[in-house]
Amino acid sequence: MKPPRFAYHDPVSRHEVLTLLETYADDAKILAGGQSLVPLLNMRLAQPAHLIDINRLPDLTYIREIAGNVAIGALTRHCDVENSPLVRHLCPLLAEAMPYVGHPPIRSRGTICGSLTHADPAAELPAVLLALGGQLHAESTAGDRTIAAEDFFVGALQNALTSQELLTEARFPIAPPRSGAAFVEVSRRHGDFALVGVAAQITLRADDTISSAHLALVGVDETPIRVQSAELLLFGQKPDDELFKAASERASSNLKPNSDIHATAAYRRTVAGVLVKRALTLATARAYSHLPER
C-alpha cells in the first residue's frame, strides 16, 4: 500500500523543526527512523498532512554520560546503542534489551527516542526506561521540559508529549556498583514484539542484601508497568529462590492483561510470573559476578 499524500519537510536546525511543529501541530508527525511511522502511513493508520524529517539534525545523534545518566539523543540509532561500550558498562539493562528490538535492519534505522515515543505496549525500551526511573527531555517553541518515565507512557501508542513538542533526549540512570541486569521475553519468533517481557536490575550491598530492585513488565497492559510492590518485597533481603518466587507471585497476581489473537490473559499472567523469577535470578547472578568497584 502507498501512504496518503503529505508535505515533506527536511529542516536543518532544531529551531526550524520546532517552528514547523508549532505551525502544523496536530497535522504533523516527526519522521526519525521511520520503522514504525512508515508502516503506519502505508497502512493508512496515520494520515498526517505534514512529515517533519529530523534526519538532517546531526547534533541529535549522541550517547553521553551526564549527571548520573546515560543520555541518548533523539537521532541515535538502536544499533549505535547496542554496540556502545559505554552503554554496556554504565547501563547494562539497556544493553541487554537491545537485541530484542526487531531485527538488525530495523535497528540500523530505528531510534531509541522513536521507540519510546511510539509507546507500543509490547515494546522493550519503554520498560527499561520505566524500570530504571529514567527521564525524557522535550522541547517546543514554548520552552523545554523534563518528563519522568512514569508520566510519559499514558496509553497504548500514547505518550505525554504535546503535538508541538520534539523529544530531544532520553536519560537512562547509570547502574550503581554491584548491579546486575536482565531483560527476558517470550515472543512467537525472535524479533517479534514481546508477548510478555520483563526488565530487571538488582543492586547488592557488601553484605549481599538487596539495596535496590527495579522491575518492569511489557505486554501485560496498555502501557509498560513498574511493579513497585515486588520491588519493595525484595528490598533489604538476601536473594534466594524463595524470595524470587514470592516476588514473582506478587508481580503477576495483580496483573490484568487483555486476551487478544496472540495470547490469552491467563497465559500472559502465567508467563509474566515465570519471567519475573527468571529475570531476577539472572540479574542477581550478574550482580554477584560484578567487581565491588568499577
Ligand SMILES: Cc1cc2nc3c(=O)[nH]c(=O)nc-3n(C[C@H](O)[C@H](O)[C@H](O)COP(=O)(O)OP(=O)(O)OC[C@H]3O[C@@H](n4cnc5c(N)ncnc54)[C@H](O)[C@@H]3O)c2cc1C
Ligand atoms: C518488522 C518490525 C519489527 C519490529 N519489532 C519491534 C520489537 O520487537 N520491539 C520494538 O520495540 N519495536 C519493534 N519495531 C518497531 C520499531 O523498531 C520502533 O518502534 C522504531 O525503531 C521506532 O523508532 P523510529 O526512529 O523508527 O521512529 P519513527 O517510525 O520515525 O517514529 C515513530 C513515532 O514516534 C514519533 N517520533 C519519533 N521520533 C520523535 C521525536 N524525537 N520526537 C517526537 N516524536 C517522535 C513519530 O512521529 C512517530 O509517531 C518493529 C518494527 C518493524 C517494522
